[in-house]
Amino acid sequence: MENVVTRLLQCRDLLFRFGEQPVLDGAALDVEAGESLALLGKSGSGKSTLLRIIAGLEVPERGEVVIDGNIATSGARLLIPPHHRGVAMVFQDLALWPNLSVAENIRLGLSGLRLSRRECDERIEDVLRLCEIDDLARRRPASLSGGQQQRVALARALAMRPELLLLDEPLGGLDLLTKVSVLGQLARLRHELGFAVVLVTHDSVEVQGLCDSLAVLEGGRIVERGRLEDVVANPVSELGRAFVATMLQM
Template sequence: MKGEAFVRLARVTKRYGARTVVDAVSLDIAEGEIVALLGASGCGKTTLLRLIAGLETPDAGEIWIAGERVAADGRNISPPRARGIGFVFQDLALWSHLTVAGNLDFVLSSIGIPKRARKMRIEEALQMGRIEKFADTYPHRMSGGEQQRAAIARALVSHPRLLLLDEPLSSLDADLKANLLAELATMQKALNGTTVHVTHDREEAAAFADRVVMMREGKIERVETVDRTRFANT
């Protein structure tokens, strides 16, 4: 693990009624690190991601991001918008009434970026996602792959300190998925962004992440550091 913990989860627990979906999970993630949460459906990995984002409230435990305690004592201290997060949802959640540029602009104007700077940032993000020509296109007029790129661009346009990916590539074919993942990894490394990536695909996890956290029934089963040399050779 590189450097100090950028994200720290300390005995984070989430229950729905009598069912404990995240059970006293503790994990440190270093700045710039890419961590994959791997596990079968219902193992609690998406809930853990939503807890980090502040979209769910933990019942117990603490969550720290960049040295700031954002959740503790069964409540969220910082709302999602104050956590400096980019999130790519499984169903992408592109705002259908706004163009791609409109989607990005909403994010930037919400965090108070002046209009002139917004234009530049939007162009930069569109270029990074290689979707410049779709700036004025509505999401439903784009292909699945193009929509994925738009969702990633929207998540990155605010230069988030932490990028959370909730199986955003699950609907893509293997080739497209591999390409997008490689691009995403490059982008994140360039921005020195920390990333948590939820997936149920072991290959995808190993190809993208520095560490793979295996979850089962709400708990961390084990953590593996990816052997890049071995992976590169295969």
């Protein structure tokens, strides 16, 4: 018998179209609790769309999203709203509110959870410390460096205490040292808090720094999926092979 409960996330047979053009067509993806999965795919292949469907921000025409054994999305029906999924997302453009301070950005991220003022304050204090940005609490995003903004977006997502953290290329544009530092911080937090990660990236530094498995999205479906070491030993997709080749050159 299939055991759906040990799997944190199951996406089954997703169909999603913008107009006539299918973006996802038969896409299926499972993520185990605590796993850290790299998601690769060409630009426009539907990576952000897939993440948005998992987060409940977009609804497919067909297929299911099952989280912790509960059907969260079924066909065109959203059965569990985004803030009750235990899923948090850091967006490709970070999506920080420019007119709010760092602390207020994090507070707004918690607004769907119906926590008391005191619980919110505690969580904000917690993640500011965890992400080592306590001293930035009153600043506005525009006054921060790129690396500091990444940490704020990450803190806002972690304050939700997600079981699954979706990271949509959030580290692009960072210099190598800052990237390595943010990756190290993420790996440590993952170890401490135990959440699973899906990281959209093209960067082997990010994959090696954070991920233990890898999937490739192509032609609307997942065409490659496995433990990182197995994919490295025997990549089956074109993008998988190209990625492994660049990784081995390092």
